[in-house]
Amino acid sequence: MDELLQAEHVSMVFGGLKAVSNFNLHLNKGELVGLIGPNGAGKTTAFNMLTGVYRPTTGSITFAGKSIVGLPPYEVTQRGIARTFQNIRLFSELTVLENVKIAFHFHVKYGLIEAVLRVGRYFREEQEIEEEAMELLRIFHLEDKADEVAKNLPYGAQRRLEIARALAAKPKLLLLDEPAAGMNPQETHELMEMIRWIRREFALTILLIEHDMSLVMGICERIYVLEYGEILAEGTPKEIKANPEVIRAYLGGE
Numbered sequence: 001m002d003e004l005l006q007a008e009h010v011s012m013v014f015g016g017l018k019a020v021s022n023f024n025l026h027l028n029k030g031e032l033v034g035l036i037g038p039n040g041a042g043k044t045t046a047f048n049m050l051t052g053v054y055r056p057t058t059g060s061i062t063f064a065g066k067s068i069v070g071l072p073p074y075e076v077t078q079r080g081i082a083r084t085f086q087n088i089r090l091f092s093e094l095t096v097l098e099n100v101k102i103a104f105h106f107h108v109k110y111g112l113i114e115a116v117l118r119v120g121r122y123f124r125e126e127q128e129i130e131e132e133a134m135e136l137l138r139i140f141h142l143e144d145k146a147d148e149v150a151k152n153l154p155y156g157a158q159r160r161l162e163i164a165r166a167l168a169a170k171p172k173l174l175l176l177d178e179p180a181a182g183m184n185p186q187e188t189h190e191l192m193e194m195i196r197w198i199r200r201e202f203a204l205t206i207l208l209i210e211h212d213m214s215l216v217m218g219i220c221e222r223i224y225v226l227e228y229g230e231i232l233a234e235g236t237p238k239e240i241k242a243n244p245e246v247i248r249a250y251l252g253g254e
Contacts, residue, residue: 002028002029003026003028004027004028004029004063004064004173004205005026005027005050005061005062005063005064005081005173005205006025006027006060006061006062007023007024007025007026007046007049007050007060007061008024008059008061009022009023009024009060010022010023010024010046010049010056010061011023011056011057011058011059011229012042012045012049012056012057012229013057018229019045019229020042020045020046020049020056020230021228021230022059022231023042023046023049023059023226023229023230023231024231025046025231027173027207028205029172029205030199030203030204031205031206031221031222032195032196032199032205032206032208032219032220033205033207033208033222033223034207034208034209034210034216034222034223034224035207035208035209035223035226036209036210036211036213036216036223036224036225036240037225037249041228041229042226042228043177043209043226044086044177044209046226047083047177047209049061050068050076050081050175050207051073051076051081051175052068052072052073052075052076053073055069056069063080063081063173064079064080064172066079068081077169080170080171080172081171081172081173081175082166082167082169082171082174082175083166083174083175083176083177084159084163084166084175084176084177084179085162086177086178086181086209088158088159088162089162090151090158090161090162090165092149092150092151093149093150094149094150095146095147095148095149095150096142096145096146096147096148096149096153097130097133097134097137097146097147099150099161099165100133100136100164101129101130101133101168102168103165103166103167103168103169104129104132104133104168104169104170132168133168136164136168137164139164140160140161140163140164140194141160142157142160142161142164155182156183156187159179159182159191160194163176163179163198167202171204172204172205173204173205173206173207174198174205174206174207175207176195176206176207176208176210177209178209178211179191179195179208179210180210180211180212180215181211188212188214188215192215192218192219195208195219196219208220216237217237217240217241220237222234222235222236223235223236223237223240225240225243225246227249232245232246232249233245233246
């Protein structure tokens with residue numbers, strides 16, 4: 001399989017605190033991989049390093065064969081990595097449609113002058129963005145909410161909108177940070193089906209952090225387990241379930 005992302009010997013030190021140490025992870029094109037671990041294990045810090053929010057203290061991160069260490073988040077997004085957040089981060093005062101349209105602007109080709117004067121490619125590209133954004137809203141059953149202010153959506157719909165916005169950036173790799181947080185079992189089951197579907201339809205590689213073990217074990221092909229900032233284990237769901245170190249660290253006993 002073609003390797004898409006590789007993190008090697010990555011560490012992140014804040015003051016004297018090692019949040020992540022000797023972190024190694026690889027993702028092949030088209031994989032659906034989980035990253036699990038107890039609270040405070042360093043999972044979100046790892047995501048922040050992969051997306052340019054933090055610059056790692058040591059180590060290398062390559063994506064599609066090129067280093068992304070030191071790139072700001074918007075450049076990492078332009079390269080093809082998009083993410084959602086543990087705490088939903090929508091533009092709460094903008095409409096549902098505007099939230100999705102914003103992400104498409106990572107890929108516009110018209111220039112500043114064309115935008116200011118509203119000439120040339122501006123109208124054509126803006127019309128295409130509107131159509132593509134509405135299509136994404138249809139996929140996520142949000143088209144009837146297009147003109148609603150994002151903060152007024154129910155929680156589950158806000159989660160769907162955040163994933164739709166991430167997909168509008170046209171990523172090759174999608175990072176999902178606790179997508180099932182706050183969802184009931186029925187919503188979680190629907191989310192599992194949605195993640196499977198978008199991986200297939202958008203030809204994506206997906207890495208997800210999640211505490212809901214039924215979701216992780218149900219959809220991931222491989223799982224990494226993080227403890228105290230270090231990779232404790234890596235393997236298939238079956239291997240992870242049977243790993244005594246994982247049982248001790250994550251489940252707290254036999």
